[in-house]
Amino acid sequence: MKKTHYDTSKWKEHPLNPKECNASTVDWIFLVDLLNFSFWSEIDIDDTGVPHPDRYRVTFHGVGYTGYWSMVAAVNRALEEGIPITTPEFFASEEKLPDKEIERIFRSDTKEQVPLLQDRIRVMREAGRVLTEKFGGSFTNCIQQADKSALKLVEIITSNFSSFRDEAEFCGRKVQIFKRAQILVADLWACFQNHSYGEFKDIDEITMFADYRVPQALYHFRCLQYSSELLQILDRGEMLPNGSPIEVEIRGNSIWAVELIRRRILELIQEEVEKQQAHATEQDLKTERPKMMTVNAILIDFFIWDFAKAAQLDLTLGERPVKVHRTRSVFY
Numbered sequence: 014m015k016k017t018h019y020d021t022s023k024w025k026e027h028p029l030n031p032k033e034c035n036a037s038t039v040d041w042i043f044l045v046d047l048l049n050f051s052f053w054s055e056i057d058i059d060d061t062g063v064p065h066p067d068r069y070r071v072t073f074h075g076v077g078y079t080g081y082w083s084m085v086a087a088v089n090r091a092l093e094e095g096i097p098i099t100t101p102e103f104f105a106s107e108e109k110l111p112d113k114e115i116e117r118i119f120r121s122d123t124k125e126q127v128p129l130l131q132d133r134i135r136v137m138r139e140a141g142r143v144l145t146e147k148f149g150g151s152f153t154n155c156i157q158q159a160d161k162s163a164l165k166l167v168e169i170i171t172s173n174f175s176s177f178r179d180e181a182e183f184c185g186r187k188v189q190i191f192k193r194a195q196i197l198v199a200d201l202w203a204c205f206q207n208h209s210y211g212e213f214k215d216i217d218e219i220t221m222f223a224d225y226r227v228p229q230a231l232y233h234f235r236c237l238q239y240s241s242e243l244l245q246i247l248d249r250g251e252m253l254p255n256g257s258p259i260e261v262e263i264r265g266n267s268i269w270a271v272e273l274i275r276r277r278i279l280e281l282i283q284e285e286v287e288k289q290q291a292h293a294t295e296q297d298l299k300t301e302r303p304k305m306m307t308v309n310a311i312l313i314d315f316f317i318w319d320f321a322k323a324a325q326l327d328l329t330l331g332e333r334p335v336k337v338h339r340t341r342s343v344f345y
């Protein structure tokens with residue numbers, strides 16, 4: 014992260030992410046994170062990063078996208094076609110936006126179609142209605158109610174939109190993972206660079222976003238250890254039901270692993286600052302005080318996810334091979 018100067022500016026570098034920061038951008042981020050779930054392929058079993066030719070793919074501006082980016086490409090393609098797909102009042106209405114049109118919007122260039130299409134339609138209808146009936150037709154009003162609190166915004170999201178209510182029961186206790194609700198807040202923060210709609214005074218309280226790709230990378234880095242039985246389950250490609258003990262353990266331990274990484278990075282930064290201060294001249298201390306690098310669970314998650322996508326072949330077939338866990342869910 015230090016070598017690449019990894020920070021929130023990386024978010025806008027992806028060609029599919031918006032470059033402007035306004036209320037329309039908020040609507041875009043809301044829809045994208047509303048639909049940000051379950052992109053692993055039934056066809057692309059090897060999952061090496063070299064997509065199976067039949068895997069769900071969306072071509073936009075001459076580039077074919079798979080996984081999460083295929084959905085983003087489909088949204089951007091619809092906007093270019095003049096379809097106001099990011100407008101809540103529009104996607105709430107079956108009359109204005111029929112199911113068949115949503116199916117067409119997310120059409121594939123290949124044999125495999127977008128996973129969980131009916132669930133995506135359902136969450137769009139529900140979220141659109143909630144925003145229209147309770148929040149004046151825009152997610153910006155949810156942000157204003159949160160009063161610059163990331164945790165308050167997560168609470169507003171999970172209380173009002175059921176598809177963001179990512180909870181499970183583990184050993185008799187409720188576990189709130191809230192992957193998509195937190196990444197929605199994080200994307201606002203990164204896009205708006207902690208200003209305007211993305212300004213949060215408690216952003217460091219957000220945890221990592223427990224999905225299926227980051228745990229794979231954490232295992233690769235030896236931050237997670239899997240039992241031989243779990244490795245066999247993953248290697249066979251067995252489905253892990255959402256909320257099952259093994260699935261909750263993978264996600265929960267991933268959150269804790271990233272928290273431990275965050276704490277250690279902050280310790281290393283502090284050590285470096287103290288070292289610089291110890292060797293600085295009196296004039297150095299007068300002119301410029303050493304600055305601590307900003308590091309939180311969001312940036313660590315973004316960095317690990319980017320690494321995992323770039324190193325997918327090595328993660329799947331390398332020295333410490335492991336496959337992602339397979340769970341079909343609207344929560345991630």
